[in-house]
Amino acid sequence: MTRWFPIPLTDGLTLLAEAPAAENGPLVLAGVLLSLVVIYLAAKLGGEVCARINLPPVLGELLGGVVVGISILHLLAFPEATSEASRSLIIRFLESTGGLQPESALSVFEAESEVISVLAEIGVIILLFEIGLESDLKELLRVGPQAAAVAVVGVAVPFAAGTSGLIALFGVPVIPAVFAGAALTATSIGITAKVLAELQRLSSREGQIIIGAAVLDDVLGIIVLAVVASLAKTGEIQIGNVIYLIVAAAVFLIGSIFLGRLLSPYFVGLVNRLQTRGNLLLSSLVLVFVLSYIGAVIQLEAILGAFAAGLILAETEKREELAEKVVPIADMLVPIFFVVVGARTDISVLNPFVPENREGLILATFLIVVAILGKAITGLAVFGQPGINRLAIGVGMIPRGEVGLVFVAVGSATGVLSKPLEAAIIVMVILTTFLAPALLRLVFRDQAEVADKMLEAIATTKPEEVESVKE
Amino acid sequence: MTRWFPIPLTDGLTLLAEAPAAENGPLVLAGVLLSLVVIYLAAKLGGEVCARINLPPVLGELLGGVVVGISILHLLAFPEATSEASRSLIIRFLESTGGLQPESALSVFEAESEVISVLAEIGVIILLFEIGLESDLKELLRVGPQAAAVAVVGVAVPFAAGTSGLIALFGVPVIPAVFAGAALTATSIGITAKVLAELQRLSSREGQIIIGAAVLDDVLGIIVLAVVASLAKTGEIQIGNVIYLIVAAAVFLIGSIFLGRLLSPYFVGLVNRLQTRGNLLLSSLVLVFVLSYIGAVIQLEAILGAFAAGLILAETEKREELAEKVVPIADMLVPIFFVVVGARTDISVLNPFVPENREGLILATFLIVVAILGKAITGLAVFGQPGINRLAIGVGMIPRGEVGLVFVAVGSATGVLSKPLEAAIIVMVILTTFLAPALLRLVFRDQAEVADKMLEAIATTKPEEVESVKE
Numbered sequence: 001m002t003r004w005f006p007i008p009l010t011d012g013l014t015l016l017a018e019a020p021a022a023e024n025g026p027l028v029l030a031g032v033l034l035s036l037v038v039i040y041l042a043a044k045l046g047g048e049v050c051a052r053i054n055l056p057p058v059l060g061e062l063l064g065g066v067v068v069g070i071s072i073l074h075l076l077a078f079p080e081a082t083s084e085a086s087r088s089l090i091i092r093f094l095e096s097t098g099g100l101q102p103e104s105a106l107s108v109f110e111a112e113s114e115v116i117s118v119l120a121e122i123g124v125i126i127l128l129f130e131i132g133l134e135s136d137l138k139e140l141l142r143v144g145p146q147a148a149a150v151a152v153v154g155v156a157v158p159f160a161a162g163t164s165g166l167i168a169l170f171g172v173p174v175i176p177a178v179f180a181g182a183a184l185t186a187t188s189i190g191i192t193a194k195v196l197a198e199l200q201r202l203s204s205r206e207g208q209i210i211i212g213a214a215v216l217d218d219v220l221g222i223i224v225l226a227v228v229a230s231l232a233k234t235g236e237i238q239i240g241n242v243i244y245l246i247v248a249a250a251v252f253l254i255g256s257i258f259l260g261r262l263l264s265p266y267f268v269g270l271v272n273r274l275q276t277r278g279n280l281l282l283s284s285l286v287l288v289f290v291l292s293y294i295g296a297v298i299q300l301e302a303i304l305g306a307f308a309a310g311l312i313l314a315e316t317e318k319r320e321e322l323a324e325k326v327v328p329i330a331d332m333l334v335p336i337f338f339v340v341v342g343a344r345t346d347i348s349v350l351n352p353f354v355p356e357n358r359e360g361l362i363l364a365t366f367l368i369v370v371a372i373l374g375k376a377i378t379g380l381a382v383f384g385q386p387g388i389n390r391l392a393i394g395v396g397m398i399p400r401g402e403v404g405l406v407f408v409a410v411g412s413a414t415g416v417l418s419k420p421l422e423a424a425i426i427v428m429v430i431l432t433t434f435l436a437p438a439l440l441r442l443v444f445r446d447q448a449e450v451a452d453k454m455l456e457a458i459a460t461t462k463p464e465e466v467e468s469v470k471e
Numbered sequence: 472m473t474r475w476f477p478i479p480l481t482d483g484l485t486l487l488a489e490a491p492a493a494e495n496g497p498l499v500l501a502g503v504l505l506s507l508v509v510i511y512l513a514a515k516l517g518g519e520v521c522a523r524i525n526l527p528p529v530l531g532e533l534l535g536g537v538v539v540g541i542s543i544l545h546l547l548a549f550p551e552a553t554s555e556a557s558r559s560l561i562i563r564f565l566e567s568t569g570g571l572q573p574e575s576a577l578s579v580f581e582a583e584s585e586v587i588s589v590l591a592e593i594g595v596i597i598l599l600f601e602i603g604l605e606s607d608l609k610e611l612l613r614v615g616p617q618a619a620a621v622a623v624v625g626v627a628v629p630f631a632a633g634t635s636g637l638i639a640l641f642g643v644p645v646i647p648a649v650f651a652g653a654a655l656t657a658t659s660i661g662i663t664a665k666v667l668a669e670l671q672r673l674s675s676r677e678g679q680i681i682i683g684a685a686v687l688d689d690v691l692g693i694i695v696l697a698v699v700a701s702l703a704k705t706g707e708i709q710i711g712n713v714i715y716l717i718v719a720a721a722v723f724l725i726g727s728i729f730l731g732r733l734l735s736p737y738f739v740g741l742v743n744r745l746q747t748r749g750n751l752l753l754s755s756l757v758l759v760f761v762l763s764y765i766g767a768v769i770q771l772e773a774i775l776g777a778f779a780a781g782l783i784l785a786e787t788e789k790r791e792e793l794a795e796k797v798v799p800i801a802d803m804l805v806p807i808f809f810v811v812v813g814a815r816t817d818i819s820v821l822n823p824f825v826p827e828n829r830e831g832l833i834l835a836t837f838l839i840v841v842a843i844l845g846k847a848i849t850g851l852a853v854f855g856q857p858g859i860n861r862l863a864i865g866v867g868m869i870p871r872g873e874v875g876l877v878f879v880a881v882g883s884a885t886g887v888l889s890k891p892l893e894a895a896i897i898v899m900v901i902l903t904t905f906l907a908p909a910l911l912r913l914v915f916r917d918q919a920e921v922a923d924k925m926l927e928a929i930a931t932t933k934p935e936e937v938e939s940v941k942e
Contacts, residue, residue, distance in 0.1 A: 026767065028585060029592045033764045033773070040753045040760075047747040057747040098768050114499060114582045115589045121500045198748075276518040276528040277669075278802030282511045285803065289511075293504045296497065297569050302504070325799040331749030332756065332800055 024108045027100050031112035034090045038075045042068045043335035056437040058194045061335050065342020076343040078113050116340060121302065123337035124190050128303040129288045130330050131193040131202065131211065132310015133323050139208045147212030149381040154213065154397045155220045158184035158374030165366060175232055176416050182228040183408065183425045184371050186221045188401025188433065189214040189303065190337065195437045199444050206389050209382065210396035215307060219249040221403055222300060225410060232416040248298045253308060256291055260312030268316050281325045284313055341402050345430055349423040360423030367428040372398055392443045399436035404429035498571050502583035505561050509546045513539045514806035527908040529665045532806050536813020547814040549584050587811060592773065594808035595661050599774040600759045601801050602664040602673065602682065603781015604794050610679045618683030620852040625684065625868045626691045629655035629845030636837060646703055647887050653699040654879065654896045655842050657692045659872025659904065660685035661808065666908045670915050677860050680853065681867035686778060690720040692874055693771060696881060703885040719769045724779060727762055731783030739787050752796045755784055812873050816901055820894040831894030838899040843869055863914045870907035875900035
């Protein structure tokens with residue numbers, strides 16, 4: 001391609017709205033703008049296609065991400081997947097249209113990817129804040145015991161079945177088998193919550209049990225990962241670390257919600273006294289980001305802090321006003337997260353025609369069966385809730401998503417995973433992540449259809465009976 | 472300070488929602504979250520204080536930025552101002568609470584600053600999009616000749632007076648004097664537009680003349696900068712480059728608005744067929760970011776593209792729905808821009824007790840007088856608009872803002888500016904930027920008070936007369 005204009009862009013781009021942070025600053029901005037355009041087009045195209053064939057739009061965003069990502073189009077690439085900046089089509093586009101010099105390409109590529117990654121993280125923080133805002137703390141506490149049962153079964157069963165199966169059936173050594181078993185325990189709260197919101201089931205009892213269980217599962221997953229990571233590194237379990245994580249999680253979640261409820265009247269009072277534009281939104285974002293920072297810094301997760309902030313603010317009189325204001329922000333930032341998750345996924349491990357993939361695919365088949373069944377049965381752990389959709393709860397726990405990939409990343413770093421086992425875990429994560437939204441829609445749809453038919457049948461009888469069934 | 476927990480954060484933070492782009496990714500996110508908290512607190516504190524003493528909130532955001540920035544608290548620092556990461560308090564906070572290792576501090580600092588800088592740029596892009604959306608293309612075209620006259624006078628008078636004054640009164644050599652004169656020509660469209668919006672004067676005739684003139688001034692400023700930069704570098708003016716910029720600006724602004732109006736019915740039709748969440752917002756953001764990218768890449772400015780996108784979409788039936796959705800996004804991102812502009816401003820050059828500042832301050836006094844008078848008289852260039860507030864138009868053109876700092880950055884890079892002259896330009900930029908919002912409020916208030924008094928006096932007479940005066 002020839003250049004569109006006679007002078008290198010770096011001269012002209014210095015004219016952007018302010019003095020650039022580094023001399024490549026303007027090109028980084030240009031790269032970020034292009035990446036966002038690609039992300040939004042992928043999200044909308046994928047989402048619209050999925051919506052039309054009755055699949056959850058978020059699945060379309062993930063698939064759209066796969067198409068534009070490191071697996072197929074290379075429009076979005078990331079330094080950890082490729083060290084060559086030239087493999088990112090956006091960087092090549094910048095070189096040919098933006099006057100980016102080859103010697104600056106790598107640093108621009110890294111900076112642009114860093115910005116997109118952080119935007120994706122802020123996207124999932126906003127998503128979890130929105131989910132917290134739509135959740136009902138009282139309902140969540142009421143279904144707490146059920147959620148805890150679901151979370152514990154959903155960690156214990158896949159871990160035990162996966163680890164023992166790998167050892168017994170495939171002769172995998174103990175430590176890698178434990179690691180792979182641990183990777184089966186994760187649940188992606190982001191994907192599940194987003195699908196539930198799309199199906200408008202977030203505030204149903206099933207929805208609240210799933211959300212509660214997914215949050216607890218997140219905490220359990222962190223503890224499991226800490227255990228297996230230290231096991232893989234040193235061959236022993238650091239009990240102190242495990243106790244620290246359990247205490248930190250409990251103190252953080254209970255403490256922030258308790259303190260938050262105590263202090264929220266003062267927060268509302270303060271917001272009401274502010275006069276400038278965006279008073280409620282910015283004050284709330286300060287709370288969200290502070291709790292996210294604390295969640296991250298005490299070795300839990302940023303998203304747990306964001307969820308806690310949502311729960312706290314949901315209890316205030318500002319809930320509806322705030323929820324309305326968060327919608328456009330979530331619309332803008334959340335798709336970045338899902339498209340980036342898809343774009344980072346390397347689906348080449350799924351190709352059965354590559355001989356070295358085959359051993360991994362066989363292991364993967366086993367892991368997938370355990371992953372799906374091990375979570376699907378968790379609904380059976382729910383007690384004292386007659387008439388509840390147990391299958392929906394179990395299915396809601398299936399997607400491993402980005403959390404599963406963290407296990408792979410840590411496993412790679414410590415070097416305990418063989419190449420085929422690593423690939424198998426990735427395949428398991430991909431399939432559970434991409435299947436779960438469709439399955440979840442299916443199990444909730446069936447229920448809705450049954451309910452509709454029941455209501456229809458009863459509609460001919462007395463109205464008060466219909467009311468009682470609806471409840 | 473002691474660490475809050477027993478294990479380095481980098482282990483724990485790997486658990487963040489996805490595999491990090493670089494191994495420091497999670498710490499970068501933590502740094503960005505902290506920076507955003509600091510930015511929002513500074514914006515709200517400054518904004519609320521200013522709102523209470525009847526100054527525009529945006530001035531408070533700028534001043535809040537100064538307080539947390541490189542001049543005073545060092546909470547927000549930027550690599551171009553200091554090469555030591557340890558001078559950023561946020562980085563030191565991360566080191567003591569987040570387990571950031573000293574050897575990674577610089578790269579985390581740079582990445583975090585890059586992300587905040589890009590967020591600030593996206594903030595001013597969203598601001599100009601919002602301003603475009605609130606503008607009226609027909610009104611803007613109708614006042615076009617007046618706006619052009621204001622822009623041309625506002626470039627010619629300060630340039631001629633500044634350059635000749637520096638040569639004649641202070642014996643400054645020709646090329647640096649030309650450079651300093653050129654720096655006097657800029658107008659910060661962002662600050663002016665924001666103040667007008669806060670005063671609810673954006674759609675007044677004065678407001679539209681100021682916006683039109685500021686946009687043209689932006690284009691003229693780019694051309695002036697290209698001229699003086701090549702003059703400083705090679706000693707001669709590259710005519711081809713100047714012609715290119717003029718043609719590119721004309722083709723881009725006229726072309727995008729013409730094409731946009733032609734294609735906008737298809738855009739609306741497409742948006743109406745989309746079914747998934749955020750259809751209007753994301754489709755619009757794609758247009759905004761594409762035009763911003765083109766604006767940047769053809770050596771104009773990203774914000775010109777964003778403004779054009781706003782003008783285009785303002786002509787569609789979606790205007791109001793879209794404007795409503797953009798509000799929370801602007802509330803979230805625009806303050807980042809103003810606080811960052813303030814945080815980057817080094818006010819130490821204003822200290823008269825430092826002997827080496829004195830020569831600069833004397834030069835600055837002269838530049839400030841020229842800067843204010845040279846723009847204030849531009850209102851006189853408005854013709855055929857009886858009863859218009861000429862002073863308000865002139866005052867609206869005063870703030871140099873971030874555009875003025877670009878001149879300083881380019882001047883520094885080419886080495887033509889002496890230290891005192893460079894400091895003098897910075898002082899001029901600071902004072903015009905920080906004074907203009909207050910002055911603008913004053914001149915519009917006076918007008919409002921006069922109008923109120925007139926109405927009051929007339930109110931005792933016939934009602935139909937009051938109506939005609941109001942118009």
